[in-house]
Amino acid sequence: MFKVPEHQVAGHQASDGKLGPLVDDLGRFYKPLQSDGRGSKELAFYETFSSDTRVPDHIRRFFPVFYGSQLLEASNGSGKCLHLVLQDIVSGRINPSIMDVKIGSRTWYPGASDQYIKKCFEKDGKTTTVSLGFRISGFQLYEGEESGFWKPGRNDVQSFTVDDVRSVLRRFVSSSSSIGNEKPDCSFAPSIYGGSAGILEQLLELKAWFEDQTIYHFHSCSLLILFDKESVRKGSTPAVEIKLIDFAHVLEGKGVIDHNFLGGLCSLIKFVSDSKESSITANVESEKPHDCTSNGNCITITSRTLVRPIDLTAKEAVFINGFPCKKPVR
């Protein structure tokens, strides 16, 4: 009945006998409570939040539905363990493209232990958290039947630079392949990032709430962004959905807005907006040589043939910061 989630892109994963979340066939997501107090803090948040009448409905839809908690056999075989029972956000989706974006220019929270703050502070500086106000924690991008998913490893994603993040946000909405070395054309940006139900509009709705709400401060939370790229290819809607997840470090706002989350959210909005804008100019610039990644190792690409998944280990495939590239011809 319970199984390991197929489309998890970040966080602890219940594979190889480790403790991680499980899903069922009824659209529920079971997240084991971590033993260091985070689990019980997250449970307490969901309990408070789910009955908080100050949160308007149009904002509540950005949070997974909470169904309570349940004792369940842990995925690592360690016996019964309390799990949060949540809505399985990807349930019913076939080949979803997903991005987990941790929001805020700091992930530590006031009042945490010095050791915890130090650990977060260092990681924030090594990732784009400090520079961008957010970092990509993980993603998968469906590239079509032939190529399957583009899903770089955790270490690759964590070493993303600001330019890598920009590139990934463009590749997410491009008709060109990311697994090959084609330049992102952002041609799907108008329908995925734009439009009244698009990502940008939803982020702006969240932003308006964060400019005003002083109830909660969401430290180290992620925005999970989901959409269906295949639908766009076929001319239908991308079924965009945005959810906030990971609430182990939510504190009371006490009359102050969550300026840390809001600043990062505005930065993400600007990046998404820029990607949308660049879809207009993409064709004009398509003849120019380009950088496949930020580091400039891949300047001029002459071959544009698709690289199938099986080819990624082939001699001519080059990985740069987790980006698969055909060997550049200089």
Added chain:
Amino acid sequence: MFKVPEHQVAGHQASDGKLGPLVDDLGRFYKPLQSDGRGSKELAFYETFSSDTRVPDHIRRFFPVFYGSQLLEASNGSGKCLHLVLQDIVSGRINPSIMDVKIGSRTWYPGASDQYIKKCFEKDGKTTTVSLGFRISGFQLYEGEESGFWKPGRNDVQSFTVDDVRSVLRRFVSSSSSIGNEKPDCSFAPSIYGGSAGILEQLLELKAWFEDQTIYHFHSCSLLILFDKESVRKGSTPAVEIKLIDFAHVLEGKGVIDHNFLGGLCSLIKFVSDSKESSITANVESEKPHDCTSNGNCITITSRTLVRPIDLTAKEAVFINGFPCKKPVR
């Protein structure tokens, strides 16, 4: 010809033979270049900024006019020293009320030395910088001919809590005296914070620019907010002015918005907006006992007589976190 500025509320001050800025009678402000490289970095910023055509005029007005640099006898008698020559923002104002608000939830900048980051990090946590996304660095509030200025000392201001900041922002726009222990009524808020030329409208204009501009990152900058409270008492306009100052740590934005500044600015906007709203409800609540400061030491105040400056040293005067209060009757 040169003299010590009369209305400086924060920063190094040229009194008692120390190095600090000077002003002349022609409306110019002379800021000595600090020797640790900050001075030359600030000069470089002003030189770049003053010819930067990407900055629109409606934003440029938020910056002091830059007239170049000049060798000048230093205020501490150490001989000639290079000074920035800037517009004297308070020139021509009689009894201005001024607040210096350092914006951002961190004052350190990426790339600074570990020692500098550590120093800033600690001070940010001790002040409201981390919790609020901004801190008041200093202020003076004109209370009328009898009482003169309310201008707490640097240490008092630096120990302000979130509630103290909220209280000061209300006292700034209240007809009631701050030097006495009267409850802030926020009755001037509609004309000082509100209105088409009010503080809120100007802050929102700045905010719109910060949501989009990726040219500069303003670390450890302040917003100087000036207005004329006496004019409001007399029924005329408060002549509100807002200027950004202190640019020793401005870095290139490199295509990323200044999410640290923007988050803090949004937090300030929310506080100012709340003070404006509270002017509507102030009268309803005026009969309730109140906290004079956040720490609850001064619960019920029965005597509402004004305390003149000369009385502040009297036995019955109580200072709590820099707020002068009549001894509370419990």
